[in-house]
Amino acid sequence: MAAPSSSSGSASGPRGAMERCLRERAPPLLTDLYQFTMAYAYWRAGRHREPAAFELFFRDNPFGGGFSLFAGLHDCQLFLRGFRFTDEDVDFLRTVLPPATEPAFFQFLRDLDCSGVTLRSVPEGTVVFARVPLMEVAGPLAVVQLLETSLLCLVNYASLVCSNAARFRLAAGPRRKLLEMGLRRAQGPDGGLTASRYSYIGGFDLTSNVQAGFLFGIPVAGTIAHSYVTSFTSLEEVWPQTLAAASGVPDPVDLISLTKGWLSRVCELLGAAPGKIREGELAAFLSFAIAYPQNFLPVIDSYSVGCSGLLNFCAVALALCELDYRPVGVRLDSGDLCSQSVDVRRVFRLCGERFSVPAFHSLLIVGSNNISEQSMAELSKKENEIDVVGVGTHLVTCTKQPSLGCVYKLVEVRGRPRMKISEDPEKSTVPGRKSVYRLEDAEGHPFLDLVCLEAESPPEAGVPLSCYPLGRDDSAAASSFTPARVTCLRQEAFSRGQITQPPCSAAETRAKVQISLQTLHPRHKRLQEPDAYTVALSEKLHKLVTEIRRGSADDSNFLLAN
Amino acid sequence: MAAPSSSSGSASGPRGAMERCLRERAPPLLTDLYQFTMAYAYWRAGRHREPAAFELFFRDNPFGGGFSLFAGLHDCQLFLRGFRFTDEDVDFLRTVLPPATEPAFFQFLRDLDCSGVTLRSVPEGTVVFARVPLMEVAGPLAVVQLLETSLLCLVNYASLVCSNAARFRLAAGPRRKLLEMGLRRAQGPDGGLTASRYSYIGGFDLTSNVQAGFLFGIPVAGTIAHSYVTSFTSLEEVWPQTLAAASGVPDPVDLISLTKGWLSRVCELLGAAPGKIREGELAAFLSFAIAYPQNFLPVIDSYSVGCSGLLNFCAVALALCELDYRPVGVRLDSGDLCSQSVDVRRVFRLCGERFSVPAFHSLLIVGSNNISEQSMAELSKKENEIDVVGVGTHLVTCTKQPSLGCVYKLVEVRGRPRMKISEDPEKSTVPGRKSVYRLEDAEGHPFLDLVCLEAESPPEAGVPLSCYPLGRDDSAAASSFTPARVTCLRQEAFSRGQITQPPCSAAETRAKVQISLQTLHPRHKRLQEPDAYTVALSEKLHKLVTEIRRGSADDSNFLLAN
Structure with missing residues (x-):
């Protein structure tokens, strides 16, 4: 939607404002109370400084798909860097923690920061899979415990909406432009802002959200709404009436007379009845064209596309062309978008040919009408002439699955691996600090994510390796794979109080997403019933899991009472 | 969940922080670009100061229910009061609006505020129904147009999650305490904060979200997570080991020895095998009990409730009782909550009787495990002993319907009623500025919301009135009703740049919600297949609609081209 020019060329928005904004959005009190009660119990027991590591991951790929995108890292980095309690915060905590809490604990909180925390993470915008540990947060036990809820909150929705956007992009195909316009349906202002930012990163081209343009440099777009059209009733309201x-x-030139002339020629060409044309709609189009002659893209279905809106558009657009302006296109906001777009395109071609107006052969048709992933996929299969699709509610609320379900699990304390052993094997965790490698085949497609113990040497290209794929019925059976290429999936992202990677703009991360998605084999990208991607444990890690399970089943972890 | 004390008694949080926070959350740029292009077109045509009125409403009650709650008003009032563009905002707009935009328009924006805007609104926390105009926003055309997206964003999710919370409350019954704990699954930090605030207003009792306690005075609760339990492996980690x-x-006293003694007595009483008891879990419970002896409420299903968690809890709790402390209860976080809670209660009673410990007869059982409205309703039908239910994902993401779909429609310009006439009658709007009256029957139940023209005299108690119910097949047929009581549903909420109502605390609004819901007849409150509440147009308003439709169908609104 070319109408207003975008700011995509400029810098990626005022970072200062963005960072301030995050401190306001995610202060360290924005967490669950039990993080504080647990931190106190650790502190009281003198365990608060024990080195510990948590891992963040999700258990199922969202939307029944074969992959997810990882997003929210940069917000996590900013959160860690700014993590500090104010006097006001601590005073409030005094009122909500039990009276038995020792005063020295509040001084401990007052002095806390993340200088002892190290974050290793998959890069923002990477294709990821269920059960792969995406982030490892290591540091003093009480501190890394306190970070849980905030990190989950910052990653969960960002990754979910980014993945949702990527699926809309896959459903739409690469050609069509996608416009995010969900602000009014999001979970409040910040939900809307996060949605705009990560929809763009996931593959959308444009947003209607001006603040997202301001903060993140996302191209913004939009022209007029029905209320603008219905606010006019007569041509007398058009002022000024002239255009140079x-x-x-x-x-x-008197644009009203000029347009009236074109309107009768259009009606004649199309055999349309002039008596059904809305004067208010024509007045609205004229007023808008006079204000923005280079950006004329009205919504044409406020009354009737065929009987009024399309005729009015053609007349005004032809008048603009006569004055050497280039009209942009139309927006359809109701009904069967596909068939209407075909009719509209036919009329554009007819006018373009009959009146020798080349601009009419490149007019844009924008469609929006409660588009879901499914209706986007259906639209892609049907004959249609829609150039730009606007998506709101189903994108930002992720109707198909409104939460990702990332979890944050303890994997090591004081150098000892920790494991949650659940009767539900899906809910058990994998112990120890790890490295994660992505293995690619000879065609450059990733085919396996290997989770190893940190101390293990990395797998090598061309060398067969034996490992234990997760989530199979025969989880005890090893498989052998030979990678053509191996990359280390996680990098240090925060250490000693500092962000250890240069930040990427939204546009840069968006480009990374596209590259990451392109390398993924189509069988994992299918929106319906994709092939499962393999995530496996190294032999050593599998052995550790087995030992802990066995140990847990028969010895030291049990209390032989008395 | 009595554990940490609540701050409900204190003032309703630091309002200053809350208001600052809203300015950061909802700056005037947080809107759709087309609001600016339309504002420019109005300005260019000299129409920007024309008096206009928009209405905000939704077309269907959410969740397939018979009602909604209205929320978000106070945020809207703060938004209107703070609505002002900074130099930085305007500079950014220069880069995204078309180059043809006249410079004087940016000065116009720089000088804008809401001093000319009047907001009339249903009070926060009122039970409302589809198609009733909840807010009327009147003022200069360009200004009230610019407010659209932000007001929708502030009302939509707040009302949706508040209504969702009210439905969970109805499903749970009045006795059980409800704890909101959805922060990690919300649409980012502010989605989580809005969810906590409006879940409380809708009928929840507690939140896990500390920042929500800080800003809005909501009682906060929470004790420990599985990670705390699994971070311990042996009794050697318990320190200090004594408790006075x-x-x-x-x-x-040495709490470990004391507890071990109780543990063998508990095992003997219950015929349990001591060899299956987890030492790490006992260590975690002991550590927590020593830190917070008056707030002992651990999660008991990290390993096995029956073989370990419950036994460990009873032993520690009995030791605490011996030292004159009062343990609080247990949390169950997986499996069949109902049957487990019955078993747990049976054990509590047994211990209470056998060991003569009265505190065991009033222990709380907290349950949480992916609770939906449906599972809450099922839980209420089954035998169970759950005192407090924790709800996260399904509450905050409103899985059953993740957006409310409020719209903002133009109803008057320059004193002339405006109406959108759609081929889909559901999408047509009702023209003109209005008053809305709620009619009650002799039992005090509201039975009809009457939408009149502003100039009409209000209906009177005891006097029959004739009106046209909306949404019926025979929409042309008048019905007669005699109210026992009539109240005006909307009040002035913002005028001349000022909020014209004293703000209510979250607790006050929560109380209003309960009163508003109590007066509603049960047939409208049924969660499944409720009876539809009647919303009707007055005779005069119905006549206006008919005239505009007829006029629209045959005369002046059409352009007789040439």
Whole structure:
């Protein structure tokens, strides 16, 4: 939607404002109370400084799909860097923690920061899979415990909406432009802002959200709503009524008369009845064209596309062309978008040919009408002439699955691996600090994510390795794979109080997403019933899991009472 | 969940922080770009100061229910009061609006505020129904147009999650305490904060979200997570190991020995095998009990409730009782909550009787495990002993319907009623500025919301009135009703740049919600297949609609081209 020009060329928005904004959005009190009661219990027991590591991951790929995108890292980095309690925060905590809490604990909180925390993470915008540990947060036990809820909150929705956007993009195909316009349906202002930012990163081209343009440099777009059209009733409301040609003759021309002339020619060409044309709609189009002659893209279904909106558009657009302006296109906001777009395109071609107006052959058709992933996929299969699709509710609320379900699990304390052993094997965790490698085949497609113990040497290209794929019925059976290429999936992202990676703009991360998605084999990208991607444990890690399970089943972890 | 004390008694949080926070959350740029292009077109045509009125409403009650709650008003009032563009905002707009935009328009924006805007609104926390205009926003055309997206964003999710919370409350019955704990699954930090605030207003009792306690005075609760339990492996990690009695003897007692003694008695009483008891879990419970002896409420299903968690809890709790402390209860976080809670209660009673410990007869059982409205309703039908239910994902993401779909429609410009006439009658709007009256029957139940023209005199108690119910097949047929009581549903909420109502605390609004819901007849409150509440147009308003439709169908609104 070319209408208003985008700011995509400029820097990626005022970072200062963005960072301030995050401190306001995610202060360290924005967490669950039990993080504080647990931190106190650790502190009281003198365990608060024990080195510990948590891992963040999700258990199922969202939307029944074969992959997810990882997002929210940069917000996590900013959160860690700014993590500090104010006097006001601590005073409030005094009122909600039990009276038995020792005063020295509040001084401990007052002095806390994340200088002892190290974050290793998958890069923002990477294709990821269920059960792969995406982030490892290591540091003093009480501190890394306190970070849980905030990190989950910052990653969960960002990754979910980014993945949702990527699926809309896959459903739409690469050609069509996608416009995010969900602000009014999001979970409040910040939900809307996060949705705009990560929809763009996931593959959308444009947003209607001006603040997202301001903060993140996302191209913004939009022209007029139905209320603008219905606010006009008569041509008398059009003022000024004249427009100077884009080039050449300096004298302004009476655009109303000029348009009326075109309107009768259009009606004649199309065999349309002039008596059904809405005067208010024509007045609205004229007013808008006079205000923005280079950006004329009205919504044409406020009354009737065929009987009024399309005729009015063609007349005004032809008048603009006569004055050497280039109209942009139309928006359809109801009904069967596909068939309407075909009719509209036919009329554009007819007018373009009959009146020899080349601009009519490149007019845009924008469609929006409660588009879901499914209706986007259906739209892609049907004949249609829609160039830009606007998506709101189903994108930002992720109707198909409104939460990702990331979890944050303890994997090590004081150098000892920790494991949650659940009767439900899906809910058990994998112990120990790890490295994660992505293995690619000879065609450059990733085919396996290997989770190893940190101390293990990395797998090598061309060398067969034996490992234990997760989530199979025969989880005790090893498989052998030979990678053509191996990459380390996680990098240090925060250490000693500092962000250890240069930040990426939204546009840069968006480009990374596209590259990451392109390398993924189509069988994992299918929106319906994709092939499962393999995530496996190294032999050593599998052995550790087995030992802990066995140990847990028969010895030291049990209390032989008395 | 009595554990940490609540701050409900204190003032309703630091309002200053809350208001600052809203300015950061909802700056005037947080809107759709087309609001600016339309504002420019109005300005260019000299129409920007024309008096106009928009209405905000939704078309269907959410969740397939018979009602909604209205929320978000106070945020809207703060938004209107703070609505002002900074130089930085305007500079950014220069880069995204088309180059043809006249410079004077940016000065116009720079000088804008809401001093000319009047908001009339249903009070926060009122039970409302589809198609009733909840807010009327009147003022200069360009200004009230610019407010659209932000007001929708502030009302939509707040009302949705508040209504969702009210439905969970109805499903749970009045006795059980409800704890909101959805922060990690919300649409980012602010989605989580809005969820906590409006879940409380809708009928929840507690939140896990500390920042929500800080800003809105909501009682916060929470104790420990599985990670705390699994971070312990042995009794050697318990430190300090002693605890002084709550009263009496000042010498600290070795809590480990004391608890071990109780553990063998509990095992004997229950015929349990001591060999299956987890030492790490016992260590975690002991550590927590020593830190917070008056707030002992651990999660008991990290390993096995029956073989370990419950036994460990009873032993520690009996030791605490011996030292004159009062243990609080247990949390169950997986499996069949109902049957487990019955078993747990049976054990509590047994211990209470056998060991003569009255505190065991009033222990709380907290349950949480992916609770939906449906599972809450099922839980209420089954035998169970759950005192407090924790709800996260399904509450905050409103899985059953993740957006409310409020719209903002133009109803008057320059004193002339405006109406959107759609081929889909559901999408047509009702023209003109209005008053809305709620009619009650002799039992005090509201039975009809009457939408009148502003100039009409209000209906009177005891006097029959004729009106046209909306949404019926025979929409042309008048019905007659005699109210026992009539109240005006909307009040002035913002005028001349000022909020015209004293703000209510979250607790006050929560109380209003309960009153508003109590007066509603049960047939409208049924969660499944409720009876539809009647919303009707007055005779005069119905006549206006008919005239505009007829006028629209045959005369002046059409352009007789040439």
